[in-house]
Each structure stands twice: as structure tokens, then as C-alpha cells.
Amino acid sequence: MGSGVVGRGVGAEWTVLASHRRTWGGPGDGDRQQCEERLHRPEVPPQGPDPTVQTVAPRHVHGVGRMVSPSVGPPPRLVPCVRPLWAPSGQTFGAADWEVFRIGDRIFLAVANSHSYDVGMQLQxxxxxxxxxxYELNVTAQTFVKFQDIPTCSALDWEFFSVGEDYFLVVANSFDGNTFSVNSIIYRWQGYEGFVATHHLPTFGCRDWEAFSTAAGSYLIYSSAKEPLSRVLRLRMG
Incomplete structure (x- = not known):
């Protein structure tokens, strides 16, 4: 796919910079097979007590975990027993992603809800x-309080990024109940107005967004679970 304008906003637009086709095969196929073999290889439980394992109280974690000594055996691993802390005050529906971010001295948490049905229910x-x-963190109440609701279409990912002094959230909308061809939307931080939609980007079964910047400008890349292409978009200021 060639370059072209895919989303416009006030004083700016996002254009497709490149498309990359994902394929399996060639020299890297052996690496993939070895990786799959490692993933499906059953672990052999150790016989008797493991002298390299010790019980510790990890910092900043409520509960007790087990850590492997770094001097012997595999790399250190920590398996903490954690209790909820500052949980959001609201329900989620098929939550597919959480994105935590900071604006000034305020801390936010965005959840991507993908569906609102239960197993056994007829799909609508x-x-x-x-x-x-x-959600926004209320330190005094020690909880995240709902700050804003945003309509989404089977959202699978949120990505927070900034351009200069402006802050943005982009959502990966994947399915509206009829088609995978739905717009993913970039929202701009407007202070007391919250996040306001500024760019509508045509996507197909969008699964994930990633933002990055170079000396040449600001970029977004998205991947799809329904087509063999990943696209790179570049911000062009008007």
C-alpha cells in the first residue's frame, strides 16, 4: 500500500508511511520451530528441596514471594502473592488491555473493553x-475513580503518547458486530473536557498500536489480526 492520508485533525494529519507484510518461512522458520518446542516442553519438577530457593519479602509488593538465588541455577525469578491495591471502582467487560499514563501530576488508567456478553448468551x-x-487515581481514597467513558468497538488496545506538549490516546477498535473494517480513533487531551476525538483512522481488525519518535518526526504503527499487513503512519503538521 502506498502512502496516503488516512486521518485528519485540527492542524495535523496522519499519513501511511509504509506497509509491512508478515510471513513465516525461510531461514527464520527453524527458530520458530525451536521456540514452539520450548514453549510446549513440559517442565520436570525438581526432586526434594531446592537449596537455591529462598523465601523473601519483595519490596513494594504486599505478600511473600519465592526467589531463586542468582548465583546458582537459572536467572532470578520472583513469584509474588499479591493482593489488590487501588483497584478501579467499576466493572470491566472482556478487558483486553490496560494502559497507565501520567499527565502532569495526575495518573490515569485506561481499560479496553472488548465485549459485554457472557458464555452461553446469544450474541448481539x-x-x-x-x-x-x-480512571484517575485518587490518592486520598486509595482507588482509581472513573474519569471518562469512551464509546469503542471491541477495543483491544490503548496507546498513550505525546507530541510536544500535547497528549494523545489511540484506541484499537477491532469489530463492531458486523465488520472488522472500523475506524480506530486518536483522542487528544483537552484538560477539563477530557479526551476528545481528533483523528479517525481506517483500520481492519486492529489489534495493537505502538507510538515512537525519531529526529524525523512522530510515528504510529498498528498491527491487525485479520490481515497480513502492519502499517506505519507519520504525523504531518499543517
Missing amino acids: NDSYVINSAI
């Missing part, structure tokens, strides 16, 4: 067109 088209939520 509107089971996928639901709100995803943004």
Missing part, C-alpha cells in the same frame, strides 16, 4: 459496541 451486534473507561 451491540455486544461489541460498548464503552471503554478511563
Whole structure:
């Protein structure tokens, strides 16, 4: 796919910079096979007590975990027993992703809700067109309080990024109950107005967004679970 304008906003637009096709095969196929073999290889439980394992109280974690000594055996690993701390005050629906971010001295948490049906229920088209939520941390109450609801279409990912002094959230909308061809949307931070939609980007079964910057400018890359292409978009200021 060649370059072209895919989303416009006030004073700026996002253009497709490149498309990359994902394939399996060639010299790297052996690496993939070895990786799959390692993933499916059953672990052999150790016989008797492991002298390299010790019980510790990890910092900043409520509970007790087990850590392997770094001097013997495999690399250190920590398996903490954690209790909820500052949990959001609200329900989630098929939550597929959490994104934590900071604006000034405020801390936010965005959840991508993907569907609102339970197992055994008859699916409805509107089971996928639901709100995803943004929560703000209330330190005094020690909880995340709902800050804003945003309509989404089976959202699978949130990505927070900044350009200069402006802050943005982009959502990966994947399915509206009828088609995978739905717009993913970039929201701009507007202070007391919250996040306001500024760019609508045509996507197909969008699964993930990643933002990055170079000396040449600001970029977004998205991947799809429904087509063999990943696209790179570049911000062009008007």
C-alpha cells in the first residue's frame, strides 16, 4: 500500500508511511520451530528441596514471594502473592488491555473493553459496541475513580503518547458486530473536557498500536489480526 492520508485533525494529519507484510518461512522458520518446542516442553519438577530457593519479602509488593538465588541455577525469578491495591471502582467487560499514563501530576488508567456478553448468551451486534473507561487515581481514597467513558468497538488496545506538549490516546477498535473494517480513533487531551476525538483512522481488525519518535518526526504503527499487513503512519503538521 502506498502512502496516503488516512486521518485528519485540527492542524495535523496522519499519513501511511509504509506497509509491512508478515510471513513465516525461510531461514527464520527453524527458530520458530525451536521456540514452539520450548514453549510446549513440559517442565520436570525438581526432586526434594531446592537449596537455591529462598523465601523473601519483595519490596513494594504486599505478600511473600519465592526467589531463586542468582548465583546458582537459572536467572532470578520472583513469584509474588499479591493482593489488590487501588483497584478501579467499576466493572470491566472482556478487558483486553490496560494502559497507565501520567499527565502532569495526575495518573490515569485506561481499560479496553472488548465485549459485554457472557458464555452461553446469544450474541448481539451491540455486544461489541460498548464503552471503554478511563480512571484517575485518587490518592486520598486509595482507588482509581472513573474519569471518562469512551464509546469503542471491541477495543483491544490503548496507546498513550505525546507530541510536544500535547497528549494523545489511540484506541484499537477491532469489530463492531458486523465488520472488522472500523475506524480506530486518536483522542487528544483537552484538560477539563477530557479526551476528545481528533483523528479517525481506517483500520481492519486492529489489534495493537505502538507510538515512537525519531529526529524525523512522530510515528504510529498498528498491527491487525485479520490481515497480513502492519502499517506505519507519520504525523504531518499543517
